[in-house]
Amino acid sequence: MAVVKVQRPKLNAGEKVYFGALLKGMFITLRHAVRSLFGKTPGAKSLKSSGLGVTMQYPEEKWDDQMPEYYRGTPALVTDEQDRERCVSCQLCEFICPPKAIKITPGEIPDGDEWAKVEKRPKEFDIDMIRCIYCGMCEEVCPEQAIYLRPDYVVTGTSRQDMVHDKERLYEIGGKRVGLVNKWNDLK
């Protein structure tokens, strides 16, 4: 292999002292500091900064509108166009859930209910968000398209009980989802 000898650059006296370069660096830092006070940091806009540098003031400011459609946050239950709760409490998500975060108590839909022909729905549906690892297996296994990982990622609470999402909370997060397979249609 050919050997290439690299010549060290010859430095003049000013460069050898390096003090000038130090000052130059400090000046650049200072210039950025001053500009940031006026909200002129490069990239501040795209990074949604507060104006003070590129720092985002979480939780007053959030990334939410930057998040992709497919972002997988908290699992939640959804209703369909007809406001029917899609979950029939088959308990497959409870079975597949690797950290055992889901607990379902199945119940029967009483006669006379609009959706009595579905026969079954959850009486209670709890997801322990301390246990949840956001893997999305519940969404994948669901035969009724009833559980989805929603973009919500802020799950806070002051007690363990606060961190358990009950059925009501899950439907609140999940909301209505349209365009899913309408399995329990009039022909059914």
Added chain:
Amino acid sequence: MSEEAPANTATAEKKLPKDLAAENGMVNVQIDGTWIQVPKGTRMIEAAKMAQKEVPHYCYHPKLSSPGNCRMCLVQMGMPPRLAPGQDPEYNDEGYQEIGWMPRPVIACANTVAENMGIRTTGDLVEKTREGVMEFLLINHPLDCPICDQAGECKLQEFSVEHGRGESRFQETKIKKPKNVDIGQNIRLDDERCIMCSRCIRFMDEVAEDPVLGFSQRGTHTSVTVHPGHRLDNNYSLNTADICPVGALTSNDFRFQMRVWFLKETKSIDTNCGTGANTVIWTRGNEIFRVTPRENNDVNSSWMPDSHRLAFHSLQTDDRLTQPLVKEDGNHIDVTWTEAVNKAAELLKSGNVAVIASGKQSNEELFLTQKIASAIKSDLLTIVPRKGEPDGKLISEDRNPNSTGANLIFQADDAASKLETIKNEVRSGNVRTLLVLHENLLDEAGFTTSDLEKLENLIILHTHANPTAALASVVIPAAGFAEKRATYVNVTGRLQRANQAVIAPGETRDDWESLGTILAKIDPTFTIPSSLDGVLKLLSTEIPAFKDQTFGSIGDLGVPITETGITIPLVEREKEKIKSGQIVG
């Protein structure tokens, strides 16, 4: 086999496999290329089972007649070609004739084997046939699996994965049939899920002898119905849900309670009557969800009465005793288990004691009870008789699960004979202390509150809060039937084993522990065995009938240890049917 034939003798005929088999009433059958010997008259499906080849089936059930209507068990069959007049059969080197395979499949469930028959449970023809049958069965089957209680133990699910084509070609509208029909107290019918195997119809006709089910309509509209004006209210109706291969008949009691794949199975026995039907207890966590029968052809065949299988609910009520109690100044106060047991032993040492044990207790418990009675030198020891109307099938007249065991252990002809004596002694005031085990004396035993108030001390060991316990000076909580390991002897004299499925609530300890500790306090020469197995070992050395029996030797199906002359009517009837060839058994 061939070694037995005389070798190298030109004159002696070498015995052919067919002759060797015929000597023992067997025939040679080739199953998937392997020759085996099976008894003459065996169904092809059973022969395949002996060769450990699974033949998928829906309508066939060994305990019922075989109508052969589901067509799922189709296999390929072959026989030696028919000989021309004067032609001699040709045998190959192994002594078998060449098999000529039939071009069309036959059902394995209703055909019997023959000499030199060939059966193929795999291969193109069989696999295509199964795929076709599965496709027909699934045409009108709804996509109910997420809401269907059978999911997870559904033969249609299993076989469609194994033998189905994976996707539907059916473009037309599915036939609608009645769903969620209330046909009886314990059973829910869903006609869309039914695959017309007719197992339930045959069960109600042949075993329950209450033929209320039948088919109506024809073709794709065929559906299972109850006879107009009748309901499926038989006490054996839940067995139809067990044998239903799909979710057409499901249990009302178990409806939407839990998916079966979460449940743990524990082999046990039923303790609601002297028959001691073999059961499986299905639990999740510490909760029992259902009890189903387990096959034992000497006790309960594959069946069980509804009333007995639903009796487990009584274990999961709010009135369970969970805390040892001692009465002080007319009030029960909570004490530790040790304090309660010490107090009980102290009171039992005071003399003038009678012991009322129970036929609901296990052999080990009765043995320790008997030892307590002899340690305090009391011959006033009895159980409470519990009789009821026998139903001529599985429910015995004797509603105690262990009267036979009590007779053996107390070495009496009738362990309940002294109940009246004790009652009189209590009334006359001769008995000052009474130890009551698993019985509410104000109930079947016929005591009155004023009788019990005459007593100085009343010690009770019971699972549930009851009026007798309310009067007791010492109350020790006891474990129920699914909460302990135990052995029982049923009315026919069969020693059977019950396993622990759940943990008893609160401060409850196993009865043998409570009784053993009390006994050790009374009789210092007695050392408590370190485990229940030790108690049974002690029992087996002292009571001749139990000689050499251990929890291991009893096994899942039990062992007969004594003769009582009592038989179980339903089992006897099935034996008759097997003999006459109506069922396989």
